[in-house]
Amino acid sequence: MELQERRQYTLRNAKEDDLERIMQINRATLPENYPYYVFSELLRDYGQAFFVAEIENDVIGYVMPRIEWGFSEVRQLPSLVKKGHVVSIAVLEPFRKNGIGTNLLKASMKGMRVAYGADEVYLEVRITNYPAISVYERLGFRRVKTLRHYYMDGEDAYLMARELNQNSLLELS
Numbered sequence: 500m501e502l503q504e505r506r507q508y509t510l511r512n513a514k515e516d517d518l519e520r521i522m523q524i525n526r527a528t529l530p531e532n533y534p535y536y537v538f539s540e541l542l543r544d545y546g547q548a549f550f551v552a553e554i555e556n557d558v559i560g561y562v563m564p565r566i567e568w569g570f571s572e573v574r575q576l577p578s579l580v581k582k583g584h585v586v587s588i589a590v591l592e593p594f595r596k597n598g599i600g601t602n603l604l605k606a607s608m609k610g611m612r613v614a615y616g617a618d619e620v621y622l623e624v625r626i627t628n629y630p631a632i633s634v635y636e637r638l639g640f641r642r643v644k645t646l647r648h649y650y651m652d653g654e655d656a657y658l659m660a661r662e663l664n665q666n667s668l669l670e671l672s
Contacts, residue, residue, distance in 0.1 A: 548610030
């Protein structure tokens with residue numbers, strides 16, 4: 500399996516043909532699953548920030564966003580902003596710890612900013628998902644608040660957020 504883990508991967512925008520595979524990855528890696536129409540609508544509406552990672556034409560990871568208007572999670576004074584929401588991100592287990600999730604998230608954040616004009620990005624993460632929290636913090640996310648009993652199994656989540664601006668585009672390259 501180690502040889503497989505080190506093979507080159509590519510990132511690209513997701514396509515409608517990828518949705519079944521994306522859903523398989525979602526079910527295999529995360530307890531939170533969505534029906535087909537959620538994936539399909541988010542791809543249709545935010546496809547320029549919806550990415551997959553693939554090795555030899557096999558999708559092995561994805562990031563699924565949406566763009567919303569709401570109160571800022573990062574600014575001191577209350578203000579309405581356009582923000583990206585990372586709805587779901589996953590990489591199959593054998594391919595983790597190779598930077599794939601990091602690069603999927605970077606590509607999506609760049610798409611959120613460039614294609615949709617998002618001013619910031621946020622996500623929810625299980626408070627026990629230490630590897631993911633570490634990646635998000637390295638990418639400039641900070642813990643904004645704890646969402647009590649956020650997940651179906653009762654586990655809490657951190658809401659994490661960061662700004663997206665011209666300077667952050669340089670960081671994401």
